[in-house]
Amino acid sequence: MGGMHGMGPVRYETNETVFHAPWEARVFALNLALGAWRKWNIDAGRFQIEQVPPADYLRMSYYEKWLARIIELSVKRGLVTRAEIESGQPAAGSTKATPPLTADNVPSMLRGGAGAIRNVPAIAHFKVGQRVRARNINPAGHTRLPRYARGKTGTVDRNHGVYVFPDTNAEFLGENPQHVYSVRFAARELWGDQASPRDAVYIDLWDDYLEPA
């Protein structure tokens, strides 16, 4: 969405509550509790939301999208059937499972997190200080290379280490761990002369998104 025009002013809410309705809280918690089945990963979760058709995507609230996500992923990954979602009833003869996440292991689950660093050898193809270009790639699937950066040139500011690669992980094609770099792009490189000559955008980019410039 970066760089799109026409979205209007940022609407700020003072003293905003964490959730705006009890159902939002339940949807939030359901996402985490179902995630504990490990039938999908964070990248597949993001990709699922990206598959909401654009007009709906802009119309729906954040937690409406989270609701759509768990329904679709639960069906796709076999936790429930479409018929069960529609009827609201477990299929006749289905056995009752045991939830992997119970109240007493919620603190350790949240505290443990789900790190994306992988301690595997991976070649760093770029060095801090090196000029790099974000590749002009336009995959139909999931990617974390923002459209506004494609084809643009920047400088590697730091190497964050080796992380799971979302493009493959989102489609269950493997973690494909590789280096992630913080790349500094001058605002004028991204947006032209309308931008301040001093400003910059830092984008975290995986090895496969970059080429030498």
Place this chain on the structure above:
Amino acid sequence: MMSRLHGHGHDHQDVPSDPALRVKALESLLVEKGLVDPEALDAIIDTYEHKTGPRNGAKVVARAWVDSAYKRRLMNDATAAIAELGYGGRQGEHMVVVENTPQVHNLVVCTLCSCYPWSVLGLPPVWYKSAPYRSRAVIDPRGVLREFGIDVAEDAEVRVWDSTAELRYLVLPERPAGTEKLSEEGLAALVTRDAMVGVGKVTL
């Protein structure tokens, strides 16, 4: 006979009903199938409503203001330094702290979704997740900042951090003048969520 529920003849999905009802139905199905434990849901909600929020991040900022050795560790390895204060885990696994100075103003966004450092700031506010913020923060950061009441000097630099990977960013705001006598606790009380996202300044 084909169903014509809407009295017109094209195929489309039913207009979604009230999300509250849909969520209730979904939760009861998932509980009945043994897929989720409702008490686990309560515990998750309680964590983010009452235990994890911007007060965590404010303590990190205040510590960095009063303890220069801590600040060095924080700038060097934010995840480890934040863990010293007991914070970490979900959506705070890999932290980076960026420091505001008179010459540099940092602003954090996620243009691709709504990535946010939950462990130190809690869940993101609606504006952070909204299309206007996500689209404009990178192309017009100074305009967005002006809407938040911040005028960055022409000769200062705005750095926007687009959280495209699993790194989560926390802004270390400038310590306001006149706070030399305040305790660490007193300082933490001044630090706002907005200042730690980069859309606010800490004031006395």
